Amino acid sequence: MKNSIAFLFLSLLIFTGCKSEKTVPKKPKLVIGIVIDQMRYDYLIRFSDKYGEDGFKRIIKDGFSLENANYNYIPTYTAVGHTSIYTGTTPENHGIIGNNWYDKYAKKNIYCVDDATYTSVGVDSNGGKKSPHRMQTTTITDQLRLAQNMHGKTISIAIKDRSAVLPGGHTANGAFWLEGKNEGKWITSSYYMNQLPAWVTKFNTSGKAAAYMSKPWNTLYDINTYTESITDNNPFEGKFNGKEEPVFPYDIPTLKEKNGNYEMIKAIPAGNSFTTDFVKAAIVGENLGKSKYTDFLAVSYSSTDYVGHQFGVASKEVEDTYLRLDKDLASLFSFLDTEVGKGNYTLFLTADHAAVQVPAYLQSVKIPAHYLNSKALRTYINSITLKYFKSDKLVENISNLQVFLNKEKIESLQLDATIVAQKIADEVINFDNIYKAVTARTMQTTQFTDGILHKLQKGYNQKFSGDVLLIMMPSALNRSSKTGTSHGSGYSYDTHVPIIFYGNGIKKGTSKKAYTITDIAPTIANLLQIQFPNGTTGLIIDEALK
Missing domain, CATH: 3.40.720.10 (Alkaline Phosphatase, subunit A)
Incomplete structure (x- = not known):
C-alpha cells in the first residue's frame, strides 16, 4: 500500500513538473x-x-x-x-x-x-x-x-x-x-x-x-x-x-x-x-x-x-x-x-x-482652428524686449516654439535673464494663437502633475531646451500653408x-x-x-x- 502511494505521489510530481515546464514560454527568437x-x-x-x-x-x-x-x-x-x-x-x-x-x-x-x-x-x-x-x-x-x-x-x-x-x-x-x-x-x-x-x-x-x-x-x-x-x-x-x-x-x-x-x-x-x-x-x-x-x-x-x-x-x-x-x-x-x-x-x-x-478644413466646418505666423511672432517678441528692456537684440533664436535668449547681450546690459524670460512669457500670451507660455525657471521649480503643462515639462530638457516655452491654441499649426497637416502638440x-x-x-x-x-x-x-x-x-x- 505504501509503495502504491509513493508511486502515485512520484507520478504526480513528474506529471506536474512536465506540465509546468511546457507552460513556461521560451524567449522569442x-x-x-x-x-x-x-x-x-x-x-x-x-x-x-x-x-x-x-x-x-x-x-x-x-x-x-x-x-x-x-x-x-x-x-x-x-x-x-x-x-x-x-x-x-x-x-x-x-x-x-x-x-x-x-x-x-x-x-x-x-x-x-x-x-x-x-x-x-x-x-x-x-x-x-x-x-x-x-x-x-x-x-x-x-x-x-x-x-x-x-x-x-x-x-x-x-x-x-x-x-x-x-x-x-x-x-x-x-x-x-x-x-x-x-x-x-x-x-x-x-x-x-x-x-x-x-x-x-x-x-x-x-x-x-x-x-x-x-x-x-x-x-x-x-x-x-x-x-x-x-x-x-x-x-x-x-x-x-x-x-x-x-x-x-x-x-x-x-x-x-x-x-x-x-x-x-x-x-x-x-x-x-x-x-x-x-x-x-x-x-x-x-x-x-x-x-x-x-x-x-x-x-x-x-x-x-x-x-x-x-x-x-x-x-x-x-x-x-x-x-x-x-x-x-x-x-x-x-x-x-x-x-x-x-x-x-x-x-x-x-x-x-x-x-x-x-485647420483650414476644420474652419470650413466651423470648428475652431488656427495658423500661427512665426515671423510676426518674432517681431512681437522683439517688441516686448524693446519696450521693457530698451533692446530688441535679447533673443538669439526662436524655433520649435522655444525662445532662446542672448545671454551675452543680456549680461552686457546688466539685465537679469530670469526677469527677461518671465516678462516675455507674461506678454507673449497676448499674441494671436499662443495659448500658454512658461519659462525654463518655471519648468525647473514647479512640478506639473497633469494637463498640457505636464506634457511640456516631460519634453523640457534643462541642458538643451530654450528659456521660454510656448504652446499654441488647440488645432493650430505653425505654418503659412493652408494645405496638408502636421503635428508636434x-x-x-x-x-x-x-x-x-x-x-x-x-x-x-x-x-x-x-x-x-x-x-x-x-x-x-x-x-x-x-x-x-x-x-x-x-x-x-x-x-x-x-
Whole structure:
C-alpha cells in the first residue's frame, strides 16, 4: 500500500513538473518593433471595414491592443517619438528634443542624427554621415545586446535616417535608410560598418525601386467606396509638382522628374511596399531569428507621414495609403511565420505621433482652428524686449516654439535673464494663437502633475531646451500653408496612437486603461527578462503579458 502511494505521489510530481515546464514560454527568437509614422489611433477604426483579416486585424484579434495609449510629452515629432518608444523615457532624459533644434552652445541649428565624424557607406553624398550620438540614454535594443554579451543582432530599417538610427540604439549591427534623389538606394553610416553587406548591394541592384516608380498610383479599390474620406478634389490638400489638382490617378513615371526622382517614392504608398521588401531581405540576409540568441528588428514605415503631411488626415490619399499598408503588413506577418516560425517572434506596432485635421478644413466646418505666423511672432517678441528692456537684440533664436535668449547681450546690459524670460512669457500670451507660455525657471521649480503643462515639462530638457516655452491654441499649426497637416502638440489628435503587442509571450485582449508610449520598452524588457533602458520612466504593461 505504501509503495502504491509513493508511486502515485512520484507520478504526480513528474506529471506536474512536465506540465509546468511546457507552460513556461521560451524567449522569442526575434523581436520586431514596427513604428508607423503619423498614424492616428482612429485609423484602426475608420478604415476597419476595408482592412483584410491578415494585417492590422490579425494582430488586434490575436494580440493585445491598447485603446487609450498616448504620448505624454511635447513635442510630438518623429525623432522624439522613435527615441521615446525605444528608450522608455521622455526628452527630459533622453535628450532628443526635436528633429532639428537650436544648439545654444554651438550657436547653430542642428539635426538630430547628423555626425560629421562618420562617412557615408553605399553612396557618395553626405546622406550617411549619421550616428545616434545625441541620444543620451540606452534603448531596449542596446539592453538586449548588453544582456547577451553583445551577441544577437539588432538591425534597424526606415526610409528616414532618424527613424533608422535612433531605434537601433548605440550598439546596432546595422541601420539602413533610403537615399532618394537619383539613387533609390538603401545606405548606412561608417558608424556601423565600412561597406554594405552583400545582401544590401544585391537588393540595391535588383531594380525594385525603378519598378515601383514605373507604376501609377491609383486607388486600391473603387474610389467611390472611400466614403470614410472627404471629396478627392478639395482645397485642403497639397499638390505634386506638375499636377494641377490633388486627385487620383497619379502618373508617377511622368511626375517623378519634377518631384525629386526617387525622392518621390517616399511620398507614395509604394515607399511602404519598398520598405517591406527590404525588411524581408534583411531577415534572410542577416539570418534573423535563427541563432540561440534573441535578435531585434526595428522597422519604421515613413511614407504614411509624407502622404499625411501633403494631403491631410481626411484625404482619400491617406485612406488608400493605409489600405495598402494593411496588405504590406499581412505580407510581412506571413513571411515571419515562414522564415522565423509562428511562436518564435514577438512584435509591437505603434506610431511616433499622430496628426491634426487640416485647420483650414476644420474652419470650413466651423470648428475652431488656427495658423500661427512665426515671423510676426518674432517681431512681437522683439517688441516686448524693446519696450521693457530698451533692446530688441535679447533673443538669439526662436524655433520649435522655444525662445532662446542672448545671454551675452543680456549680461552686457546688466539685465537679469530670469526677469527677461518671465516678462516675455507674461506678454507673449497676448499674441494671436499662443495659448500658454512658461519659462525654463518655471519648468525647473514647479512640478506639473497633469494637463498640457505636464506634457511640456516631460519634453523640457534643462541642458538643451530654450528659456521660454510656448504652446499654441488647440488645432493650430505653425505654418503659412493652408494645405496638408502636421503635428508636434500635446493635444489628443497628436498624442493618441495605437499600441499593439503580438506573438510569443503576449496575451489576447484589449485594454481601455491609460498607458503612455514610454511603457513599451519596459514591457518588452520584462518579456525578455533583461535590464530596462537606463533612463526608463515607463511602466510594465503586465496585463498584456502571459
